Amino acid sequence: MLQAFVAEPPCAVCGRPATHIELVAPTSQPVDWQRWSPPQRDAYTAARQRHSDQQWWLLFSGIVAGNGSGRPVDLAEAQRIADAFAQPYRYAAVTSAGFYDDAGFCGQCDAPYCYHHWNASSTGYGRCPEGHGKSLDPHWWPDDL
Template sequence: MFDAARQRHGDQQWWLIFSGIEAGNGTGDSVDLARATRIAAAFTEPYRFAAVTTAGFYDDAGFCGPCDAPYCHRHWNVSSTGYGTCPHGHGKSLDPLWWPDDL
C-alpha cells in the first residue's frame, strides 16, 4: 500500500515520507498535528476507501474506490502515463506528476 515514516519535529510537527503506487513525496513533507491525526484516523481498521481518502494522498494509498479495497503496485496495471487499473478494471490516475506533452 504505502510505506510511511513519521518522526517528531518540535512540539507539533511530524515528518511524513511515503511511497505510492507510481510516485511518492521524495524526501518528505512537514505535517502538522491536525494532518497527522487525520492520517492516523484514516488508517484505522477496518480499512475503507471512504476513510482512507480523508488522509489526502493523491493515489488514495492504493485503494480502489469501487472495490473498496487496497492493491499494491503488482496488482495495479499502470500505463506509462501513470493511469492505472485495478484487477477488476476500475481506473484512475496514480501519478500526480504526469502531464501530457501535447497540452
C-alpha cells in the same frame, strides 16, 4: 493521543504492501532508519533541519510516486492521517487523508492494490484487477484512457 505509526495496506490480491505511510514523531527517526543508506539518511536529515524538528513528519511511498525524504505536517494533519489509517483499512476513511492515489485503494472495490495489480502504465494511469481505472501519479495525465 497521537502516536507515530506505519501503515502498509496489503494488496487485496498478493498481500504485499500496496503503499507505505509513516508518521514520524517530532525528534524521532523513521522505523527503518537502520536500513537506510547514508545518502537517504543525509537527505532526510537535511529535510528535517530545514523545518522545525518539533513537527511531525510524513513519509509516503505511493503506487507510482511518493514524497521522497518526506514533508512536515502539522498536528491537525497528522491526526487526520492517523485517523484515516485506523484498521481495518477502508476506502472511505483512507480517502480522507488526501493522498492523490488514495494510498493504493480502488474506491469501487474498497480494496488496496500494489503497483503490479494496479496494472499501471508508463503515464501513471492504472486499472485495478476489476478494470476500474484512475490516475495514480499526480504529475501525469494518462494518455491511455
